[in-house]
Amino acid sequence: MTKILFIGGTGLISNACTRYAAQNGLDLTVLNRGESGRYPMPSGVQVLHGDVHDRKALTSLLHGQNFDVVVDWIGFEPADVEQNLQLFNGRVGQFVFISSASVYQKPPRHYLVGEDTPLENPYNNYSRNKIACENALWDAMINHGFPVTIVRPSSTYGQGQVPVLLNSWQAPYTIVDRIRKGKPIIIPGDGTSLWVPTWNEDFAAGFMPLLGDERAIGQAYHITSDEVLAWDQVYDQLADAAGVSLNGVHIAADFIVEILPDEKGSLHGDRSHSMVFDNRKIKQIVPGFACSVSWAEGMRRCVAWFDAENSRRQVDEGHNSRIEAVLARYTRA
Numbered sequence: 001m002t003k004i005l006f007i008g009g010t011g012l013i014s015n016a017c018t019r020y021a022a023q024n025g026l027d028l029t030v031l032n033r034g035e036s037g038r039y040p041m042p043s044g045v046q047v048l049h050g051d052v053h054d055r056k057a058l059t060s061l062l063h064g065q066n067f068d069v070v071v072d073w074i075g076f077e078p079a080d081v082e083q084n085l086q087l088f089n090g091r092v093g094q095f096v097f098i099s100s101a102s103v104y105q106k107p108p109r110h111y112l113v114g115e116d117t118p119l120e121n122p123y124n125n126y127s128r129n130k131i132a133c134e135n136a137l138w139d140a141m142i143n144h145g146f147p148v149t150i151v152r153p154s155s156t157y158g159q160g161q162v163p164v165l166l167n168s169w170q171a172p173y174t175i176v177d178r179i180r181k182g183k184p185i186i187i188p189g190d191g192t193s194l195w196v197p198t199w200n201e202d203f204a205a206g207f208m209p210l211l212g213d214e215r216a217i218g219q220a221y222h223i224t225s226d227e228v229l230a231w232d233q234v235y236d237q238l239a240d241a242a243g244v245s246l247n248g249v250h251i252a253a254d255f256i257v258e259i260l261p262d263e264k265g266s267l268h269g270d271r272s273h274s275m276v277f278d279n280r281k282i283k284q285i286v287p288g289f290a291c292s293v294s295w296a297e298g299m300r301r302c303v304a305w306f307d308a309e310n311s312r313r314q315v316d317e318g319h320n321s322r323i324e325a326v327l328a329r330y331t332r333a
Contacts, residue, residue, distance in 0.1 A: 002212040003066075006030045007052055007084075008073030013098075013156045015039035016200035017071075020208050031061075039160075055083055062087060069211045071096040077129050081136045085146065094147050094217055096210070099134055101154030101222050101277065102127040102270045114278045115152075115220045124269025134220075141218060150220035151207060154277065157298065158200035159305040160312070164234060165271050166256070166263070166323060168316035173306050177315045179242045184327055188253045188267055191232035194274035198225040199293035206282050206289045215285055224277045225291040234295065241299035251330050259326050 009018045009030035021028040022042040029046040041047060050061045052074065070092045072084055081097070088095060105118045106127075119134065121127035140146035157163040160172065165188050167175040178185060206223040210216045229237075232248070239246035253267040283289050293301075306312045 002027065002068045004028045004069045004071070004211055005067040006071050006073060007075070008032060009045075010039050010041060011073060012039065012158055012161055013153055013200050013203060014071075014073040015041075016158060016204040017208055018042060018045055020201070020204040021045065024208075026208075029067075052080075052083075055086075058083075058087065066091045068093045069096065070094075071098065071211070073098050075133055076126070078132045078136050081133045081140075085136075085140050089140075089144065089146060092147065094149055094212065094214075095137070096149045096151060097133060097137055099130045099150050099152045099220075100127060101152045101224070101275070103131050103134070103152065104275070106269055107273050108275065111274065112276055112278050113222070115222060115281055121269050124265035126265060127269060147217045149210060149216045149218075151210070152220065152222040153203060154196060154198065154222060154224050154275065155271075156198045156200050156203050156224075157302070159302055162238065162299070162302055163197060164238065165231070165266070168319040171314040171316035171319070172302075173313045174316045174319055175238070176242050176303060176306060177313070178320070178323075179239050179246060180244055182244070182247050184247050184249045185235060186256070186323060186326060187231055187235055187248050187250050188256055188272055189231065190250050191235075191248070192230050193272060194228050194230055194276055195234060195271065196224045196226075196228055196275060196277055197234070197295050197298070198223070198291060199298045202291035202293055206286050206291075209286045209289075213285065219281075221282045221285075222277050222279070223282050223289075224279060225295075226279060227291065227294055228276050229295055237296045238299050240296065241303045243303075249327065249330070251326065255330065255333075256326055259329055260322055 008014050010032055019042050022044040031048045033051055050058055070088055102124055103119045104113050105120045119131045134150055137148045141148045155163050162172045162175050164175055166186050203223050235246055235248055253272045257264045257267055
């Protein structure tokens with residue numbers, strides 16, 4: 001049986017893959033700090049507790065252990081890659097790095113994004129760091145034979161998360177609360193840009209079969225839904241799931257960034273642009289892969305999850321204040 005190690009494994013995407021492994025009887029070990037957070041660890045998964053940023057402690061913790069597959073869910077900077085190269089070189093059959101589809105060229109110069117689309121994002125530091133990580137791993141493969149696979153998720157979500165523009169990441173119910181109260185909802189641009197949200201369990205169904213497959217070594221893949229929505233549709237279907245009509249306001253991304261400069265990476269560096277992904281490559285290696293959860297269904301599940309417990313319906317008033325500042329300036333303009 002393939003022996004798998006997840007570095008991380010309790011996040012939005014990784015936990016769906018952890019559940020997949022548990023449900024399918026895979027030999028999975030998860031390395032984390034022992035904090036389950038919003039997504040608890042399923043039974044049947046082995047856990048190692050350790051700080052991934054403490055190299056000495058990590059070396060001791062992993063001493064004498066080899067893995068067929070290591071998946072790094074929480075590598076964000078080249079220093080993280082360098083540590084993993086030192087820890088796992090010669091001790092792993094396949095090293096899978098979770099990058100991001102935000103690394104692709106911005107603004108895009110072709111309507112359809114493939115894995116060979118240039119990696120170039122001048123607006124988003126997170127994306128540039130992911131590109132640097134990828135480059136370091138490709139260099140290690142070319143020069144030292146390190147067995148790399150790169151995976152680039154895009155806007156993957158699940159219960160407890162609503163990945164729309166200008167929402168609170170820490171309190172995702174905030175956008176649902178605003179919609180239900182009839183408050184204005186900012187839709188950057190004119191609402192016609194195209195976007196592709198992907199349910200996390202659908203991502204897991206495409207991702208997990210890559211692990212231990214030698215054909216995936218030396219390759220990069222994105223794994224997304226084939227459902228393409230305009231942002232107006234994204235927000236309208238969210239409002240439908242919330243049971244009310246949308247009070248949407250279109251505001252240019254440039255105007256928003258002038259007031260909220262920290263949103264530049266998310267807007268100019270990612271979601272303001274139409275992004276449609278060509279999934280033929282992942283389907284060649286995972287035959288029959290197809291996403292089964294539409295955005296409308298995913299939002300119904302998310303809203304139902306929030307509504308099931310009062311404690312889940314947290315509202316980020318600080319975020320609301322930021323949104324109201326943009327709306328006030330827009331009204332004056």
